[in-house]
Amino acid sequence: MATRRHFLKLTAAAGLAPAVVSAQGKARVVVIGGGFGGATAARTVKALQPALDVTLVEPNPVYTSCPFSNSVLADLREIGQQQFRYDGIKGSGVTVAETSATAVDADAKTVTLADGNKLSYDRLVMSPGIDFNWGAIPGYDEAAAQKMPHAWKAGAQTVLLRRQLQAMDDGGLVVMSAPANPFRCPPGPYERASLIAYWLAIWKPKSKLLLLDSKDAFSKQRLFQNGWAELYPGMIEWVPLSQGGKVTSVDPATLTLTTEFATHKASVANVIPPQRAGAIAAQAGVADRTGWCPVEPVAFESTLQPGIHVLGDAAIMGGMPKSAFAANAQAKVCAAALVKLLAGEKPQDPIVINTCYSLLAADYGISIAGVYRPDKGQLTDVPGAGGVSPLVAVGGLRGQEALYASSWFRTITAETFG
Amino acid sequence: MHRALLPGLASMILLAGPATAADAPPGASSCTGCHAPKKVADSVIPHIAGRKAADIVTFMREYRSGAWPSSVMGRIAKGFDDAQTEAIAAWFAAQPE
Structure with a gap:
């Protein structure tokens, strides 16, 4: 509801019929955070609607993936194999601002950057990951x-x-x-x-x-x-x-x-x-007293600040865990919904999947999966679906799941970073 | 089964244009986290873009019932009913291989 009302207010204020390209120029989408959520969101929005002006704000020139980083500790991988650059994203037509976001003004719809620039947006996607509660211990x-x-x-x-x-x-x-x-x-x-x-x-x-x-x-x-x-x-x-x-x-x-x-x-x-959610979330006013960000379950728009969508680890996604797969899946749902919203259309109710592998040894993998849909205002497990690997493995299942895990990593990093 | 899917598939093709991908049926966009839109080297995960819709539907049903053994796919397939599965299958069938 807030989404629709806010959108109508926005378009009325601008004196425009709902359209992606306005007389003043292209509609602008800004994405904060170049991880599995943000990088995927930026790429997907641009792929779905090339007419949109999409900017990804990410200060690090290289992303180091947490998934599979435990394998680095075990000498199964080198840290370089965890690292991805943003060249593929730049090549897809997304503008990458290599700086950090220092402030979000939800009312003025602007993002202030550490390099002094200010970006205006029609829709903002925040995928800031986590920060630590230093001093909690x-x-x-x-x-x-x-x-x-x-x-x-x-x-x-x-x-x-x-x-x-x-x-x-x-x-x-x-x-x-x-x-x-x-x-x-x-x-x-x-x-x-x-x-x-x-x-x-x-x-x-x-x-x-x-x-x-x-x-x-x-x-x-x-x-x-x-x-x-x-x-x-x-x-x-x-x-x-x-x-x-x-x-x-x-x-x-x-x-x-x-x-x-x-x-x-x-x-x-x-x-x-x-x-808790990455520090910029609290500054933007999208984090609640828990330190995490409540969102509605269709376009993952903040329930605290209209026009701002929050993805991935920072968001409270009902039953969905904080995983890279989840962030990537949420980003694709959010991107499709954003394109709809900017065209003045209503996004469809999504179904979102999570899959997560863990390794216990180089050739020993286990998994958990879940299927989620909006129910009573939050993403909720589809009954009867999901669950973990069987406790008794037959036919080399643990080895097979370890292979699936490494294939998944190659696939999701290719989809996210190109 | 294949015939029943054709009207859905045809309408997807007619809608081809910038908005088509945004109109992927619910659940479809999650699949590409593992099933890459483009082929990925050394992946043991099957490539499904461009596969026949009827084949995808058959696999999903067999995963769901357990008739075909699987790791995660049985658990995921149980989250989709026949109509949802058919829509996703038609969408992947319409994607370039």
């Missing part, structure tokens, strides 16, 4: 992340954690801390624990991994725990919230993590801190 701030890497934004942090693992003596203790829900990539901490164990089992087999968790249940839990028992018996110890898993403070100088029950001295510490 006392002792864990940006400086501490240089000693106890989060590696939850892939790149230098991933390389730092890998280097620390490689420098560790055999027999060392790797301590991980996983946050409460919601956070980026729900199965990610457990895939990471698996792949670190995979690497330790080869190179430092006397070592152990302690996974301190701020929750009592996690994604694909039985598949992970069965896999750990099968592949790495005795190596991974998971401590749930109810058994003192919540980390209450850390000391980066001594690599200690303190819980309600105990203090753990780590050889290598990986703290995945609590998160």
